[in-house]
Amino acid sequence: MATIKDVAKHAGLSVTTVSRYLNHHPYISEEKKEKIKVAMKELDYTPNSAATQLRSNRSFTIGVIVSRITNPYFAYLIDAIEKEVKKTNYHLLIMQTYDDKSEELRLLDMLKQKHIDGIIMASIENELNVIEQYNQYGPIVLTGDKSLNDSYLPVVSTDQEKATYNAIQFLINKGYHKIAYCTGGAFDNTKHGSSRNKGFIKALEDNDISVNMEWVYKNIHTIDDGFNVAKNIMTLPRESWPRAIFSGSDEVAAGMVKCFLENDVDIPKEIAIIGYDNQPLSEMLSIPLTTVSQPIEAIGFESTNLLMSSLNEEKYVVNQETLELNIIDRKST
Amino acid sequence: MATIKDVAKHAGLSVTTVSRYLNHHPYISEEKKEKIKVAMKELDYTPNSAATQLRSNRSFTIGVIVSRITNPYFAYLIDAIEKEVKKTNYHLLIMQTYDDKSEELRLLDMLKQKHIDGIIMASIENELNVIEQYNQYGPIVLTGDKSLNDSYLPVVSTDQEKATYNAIQFLINKGYHKIAYCTGGAFDNTKHGSSRNKGFIKALEDNDISVNMEWVYKNIHTIDDGFNVAKNIMTLPRESWPRAIFSGSDEVAAGMVKCFLENDVDIPKEIAIIGYDNQPLSEMLSIPLTTVSQPIEAIGFESTNLLMSSLNEEKYVVNQETLELNIIDRKST
DNA sequence: TTGAAAGCGCTAACAG
DNA sequence: CTGTTAGCGCTTTCAA
Numbered sequence: 001m002a003t004i005k006d007v008a009k010h011a012g013l014s015v016t017t018v019s020r021y022l023n024h025h026p027y028i029s030e031e032k033k034e035k036i037k038v039a040m041k042e043l044d045y046t047p048n049s050a051a052t053q054l055r056s057n058r059s060f061t062i063g064v065i066v067s068r069i070t071n072p073y074f075a076y077l078i079d080a081i082e083k084e085v086k087k088t089n090y091h092l093l094i095m096q097t098y099d100d101k102s103e104e105l106r107l108l109d110m111l112k113q114k115h116i117d118g119i120i121m122a123s124i125e126n127e128l129n130v131i132e133q134y135n136q137y138g139p140i141v142l143t144g145d146k147s148l149n150d151s152y153l154p155v156v157s158t159d160q161e162k163a164t165y166n167a168i169q170f171l172i173n174k175g176y177h178k179i180a181y182c183t184g185g186a187f188d189n190t191k192h193g194s195s196r197n198k199g200f201i202k203a204l205e206d207n208d209i210s211v212n213m214e215w216v217y218k219n220i221h222t223i224d225d226g227f228n229v230a231k232n233i234m235t236l237p238r239e240s241w242p243r244a245i246f247s248g249s250d251e252v253a254a255g256m257v258k259c260f261l262e263n264d265v266d267i268p269k270e271i272a273i274i275g276y277d278n279q280p281l282s283e284m285l286s287i288p289l290t291t292v293s294q295p296i297e298a299i300g301f302e303s304t305n306l307l308m309s310s311l312n313e314e315k316y317v318v319n320q321e322t323l324e325l326n327i328i329d330r331k332s333t
Numbered sequence: 334m335a336t337i338k339d340v341a342k343h344a345g346l347s348v349t350t351v352s353r354y355l356n357h358h359p360y361i362s363e364e365k366k367e368k369i370k371v372a373m374k375e376l377d378y379t380p381n382s383a384a385t386q387l388r389s390n391r392s393f394t395i396g397v398i399v400s401r402i403t404n405p406y407f408a409y410l411i412d413a414i415e416k417e418v419k420k421t422n423y424h425l426l427i428m429q430t431y432d433d434k435s436e437e438l439r440l441l442d443m444l445k446q447k448h449i450d451g452i453i454m455a456s457i458e459n460e461l462n463v464i465e466q467y468n469q470y471g472p473i474v475l476t477g478d479k480s481l482n483d484s485y486l487p488v489v490s491t492d493q494e495k496a497t498y499n500a501i502q503f504l505i506n507k508g509y510h511k512i513a514y515c516t517g518g519a520f521d522n523t524k525h526g527s528s529r530n531k532g533f534i535k536a537l538e539d540n541d542i543s544v545n546m547e548w549v550y551k552n553i554h555t556i557d558d559g560f561n562v563a564k565n566i567m568t569l570p571r572e573s574w575p576r577a578i579f580s581g582s583d584e585v586a587a588g589m590v591k592c593f594l595e596n597d598v599d600i601p602k603e604i605a606i607i608g609y610d611n612q613p614l615s616e617m618l619s620i621p622l623t624t625v626s627q628p629i630e631a632i633g634f635e636s637t638n639l640l641m642s643s644l645n646e647e648k649y650v651v652n653q654e655t656l657e658l659n660i661i662d663r664k665s666t
Numbered sequence: 667t668t669g670a671a672a673g674c675g676c677t678a679a680c681a682g
Numbered sequence: 683c684t685g686t687t688a689g690c691g692c693t694t695t696c697a698a
Contacts, residue, residue, distance in 0.1 A: 001445075001470075003691055014669045019693055027667050049446040050392065051691035053383035054674050069427075070412050075403045082402075082429060091448075094402075094427045096415060112334075113382040115424075137334075223613060254617045280556060284587045286619030336675055347685045352677055360683050384675035387690050669698080674691105681686080 002043035011039035022047060053114070062307060063093045063116040065107055067123040072279045073249075073294065077122055077143075080300025088308060090117075101125045111137040118311050120303045124148075139310035141303050145195040154310065156303040156318055163292050163325035164199030167246060167274055170327055172207050176244035176272055179204070180215035182229060184248045187216050200246065215242045226255025233271075234263060244272035244333065250279040250291055257287050257332065272333040288330040298322035335376035344372035355380060386447070395640060396426040396449040398440055400456040405612045406582075406627065410455055410476075413633025421641060423450075434458045444470040451644050453636045457481075472643035474636050478528040487643065489636040489651055496625050496658035497532030500579060500607055503660055505540050509577035509605055512537070513548035515562060517581045520549050533579065548575045559588025566604075567596060577605035577666065583612040583624055590620050590665065605666040621663040631655035 008015045013032060020028055021036045053059045064081055066074040078094055085092045093116055095107045104125045110116050111134055118139040128151045134140060142148045145160040171179055181200050204211055217229050233241060247253040253275035260267055267273060267287045275282055278293035302318045309316035341348045346365060353361055354369045386392045397414055399407040411427055418425045426449055428440040437458045443449050444467055451472040461484045468486060475481045478493040504512055514533050537544055550562050566574060580586040586608035593600055600606060600620045608615055611626035635651045642649035
């Protein structure tokens, strides 16, 4: 492979001048520019990115951490981020944690190794103070619920508590008072992500309904999980069934729809279901899903621009108005 | 940031010894190993990846090129690849072309820049001879249809022609003789990916059925595209309707199912539909989809191992038996 | 407007 | 078993 030295020799110039050309410096005569261009072409020259990185101490790569790419929420978020990144001279490195804390740390280490210049965290496994440690190695943008605002790191946040509150209130307004609840996490306050739990509890309280722990399902993520929750509900005596189910994702909701329909349970007459994320599949189900839509495009846009500004040491103010969550009212409620 | 020099000084040793420790060389006394470990800890040392890359001429990163990550086929393929890559000391760089030829070249250029050591091409936009040019900069593994075997590059291939042939024959066996056909590409022989077209045509020929070009739809990719195809079919006089539709992806099929059901067309009584890919959504639809399943896990496994062997200059024989496509018979046919 | 030369942090002969 | 030293390809003073 040709190096900058070869190009310089071929053009009868110094490496400095060639380097200047590469970096669009001013003060090069048109004549030499032309010579360099020709030499590069003839030698089929491409700069070695490792050398550039080492010398300039920048990789022009940013990382995005997600838990898993097969989750459409993340796939579409990455897509939105990538579209923004493409407008710059940066590359995007996609990193999956598979919900694993130590894997997340391994990825944060890439910041320390100068492998990447900055990170967007679309999912978060470790405690905030652990992640904040890594800020010294490069800018980190957090993405998620409003509760992340506790951190001094820049955040693109949505109000999951309010959205969940609204979703539950929506069910109650429709006359459903016995409401089951599925969460991807635990049902306590220790974790970020408990915001949805708070919204759920608050909405019930405000309507003088007490939480029935028998109807609270934890660590529910997949279609299969949803299927099993539905199966579990059907083992309850009929009078102990909830009248509606809030599920933390459309996949979970889809699994429930499947199970209930297979057992001739009428949705929403016998049991109503509300999903989360407004994934493409949600409107394709036998019973199109009522669901909470997330502003994925906006999250991607804002987080990328926020990170880019940090990288360029500029100020950036997140446009909060674009980050609202809405209920999409379809047939399942 | 601490460098290897700092560590050496701190431990009272030479950089060589520290470098040896880093690279798990033999012949270091336990005593010094311990000293180095301590020094690294105290200085919070992490090797600079750019320097390692520059010196060793390896980035320990491989790239995978897909057209778009939001397509579940690719998302699951990436997932399968990543699971294999994780077992090695390589990173995975995911790259999207958005079906753009020049974007694909930009990504192949990263091989030239030594940004990545090798590439798995899960989607292919450019002509094979163009891609082969890049093989001089690092190993490239092709993924896709058997027709890729024309290339001298290593290939993990499935027999799309046979699978399509089987799918059409399956429809014919069920008594559907008037068959419409949706393809993501054009309906000619110039492109790779025409294999499915060949399978379609051959199956009809073998059953003495002639191709009706009125029922051939080109450049059909998305749910919306599928919806529009169905809408188009419904504008035909009833006697010119096809009795079944082969669609190039489950998303397209899903769009058609949606449109037909909204218009009270009975599936499969009035019109049958077969999808492709066996995506999670295919069994969740109102009418669970008959579809052709692709061996995604196996494709990911084989392509990663094939690339890794090239990288290590070892021989690897693809296990062809795991790469079969099957028809999943559900309710839409 | 141009060039010489000193490294960026690390690895790998080579020499002990 | 350990250390000296010469670069990998590029950018950036500094001097002309």
